[in-house]
Amino acid sequence: MSTTCQSGVDLLMDYLEGVLAPEVQAALEQHVAGCPKCTAFVASYREAPRVLRDATIAALPANRAAELREFLRSKTDVFRKR
Amino acid sequence: MLADERDDTDEVLAARAAAGEASAFEALVTRYQTRVFGLACRLTGNENDAADVMQDTFLQAYRHLASFRGEARFGTWLYRIATNAALMQRRARVRRPSESLDAFLPAFDEAGVHRATPQELSVANHVEELLDRESLAAKARDAVDRLPDSCRAAFVLRDLEDLTTAEVAEVLGIEPAAVRQRVHRARLLLRGYLNALAGGCT
Numbered sequence: 001m002s003t004t005c006q007s008g009v010d011l012l013m014d015y016l017e018g019v020l021a022p023e024v025q026a027a028l029e030q031h032v033a034g035c036p037k038c039t040a041f042v043a044s045y046r047e048a049p050r051v052l053r054d055a056t057i058a059a060l061p062a063n064r065a066a067e068l069r070e071f072l073r074s075k076t077d078v079f080r081k082r
Numbered sequence: 083m084l085a086d087e088r089d090d091t092d093e094v095l096a097a098r099a100a101a102g103e104a105s106a107f108e109a110l111v112t113r114y115q116t117r118v119f120g121l122a123c124r125l126t127g128n129e130n131d132a133a134d135v136m137q138d139t140f141l142q143a144y145r146h147l148a149s150f151r152g153e154a155r156f157g158t159w160l161y162r163i164a165t166n167a168a169l170m171q172r173r174a175r176v177r178r179p180s181e182s183l184d185a186f187l188p189a190f191d192e193a194g195v196h197r198a199t200p201q202e203l204s205v206a207n208h209v210e211e212l213l214d215r216e217s218l219a220a221k222a223r224d225a226v227d228r229l230p231d232s233c234r235a236a237f238v239l240r241d242l243e244d245l246t247t248a249e250v251a252e253v254l255g256i257e258p259a260a261v262r263q264r265v266h267r268a269r270l271l272l273r274g275y276l277n278a279l280a281g282g283c284t
Contacts, residue, residue: 013263044276051209052225053241061129067133076145
């Protein structure tokens with residue numbers, strides 16, 4: 001059975017993780033190389049996680065770190081003066 | 083903190099903390115607080131819940147140090163506690179049902195060919211040029227929040243926290259193949275969401 005855009009999309013994760021059987025991988029690569037739509041799709045499939053990672057980076061505010069220590073001090077014997 | 087504690091491995095510190103050395107646990111908190119908070123923000127979608135999850139995570143870790151035997155890496159063990167704590171936090175919150183992202187899945191014709199053009203399929207790559215940082219951050223949080231519960235944690239751990247698939251499988255207690263399946267679904271949904279955000283088609 002030849003690879004279509006749809007069947008290729010189903011395989012993308014496994015492809016990027018390197019767990020496809022060699023002949024399936026070769027068929028997928030051949031399809032994508034000859035299909036501008038899939039080439040564009042794969043690029044955005046790879047790029048989306050990075051965009052979301054960069055957009056959801058959270059710094060720990062100093063007051064939250066202080067609250068954490070206060071909380072642990074109230075519940076346990078850590079962060080006490082010694 | 084003692085100077086040498088900055089160089090000790092997690093596992094050495096965990097063993098010393100389990101033996102009752104408070105300063106060793108404090109060193110672990112200092113080492114992991116930013117990562118745990120970041121993970122919690124991504125899983126809960128807001129800072130207040132994330133701060134609660136972070137507190138709960140370190141308290142539980144402290145109380146269960148004796149059960150950490152170094153079979154897993156300490157970071158993986160802590161991520162498992164944090165992921166479960168975030169799940170509990172989400173369940174405790176009364177949320178309005180969020181709108182599914184299914185509309186953003188790729189569309190194919192009868193022959194299995196992408197309906198959209200190459201240009202339409204790749205506009206997601208320009209979303210950072212089109213939206214300012216703050217709007218994009220809000221949209222990104224919203225999108226991750228709208229993922230199905232079944233794939234949110236797998237996606238966050240694998241793609242946002244950069245764990246390997248094997249590590250995610252260990253954190254979630256599922257098979258690597260199941261991790262790949264869940265992360266793939268999340269990537270498809272989020273790719274389409276970003277693409278729509280940038281004005282393209284899925």
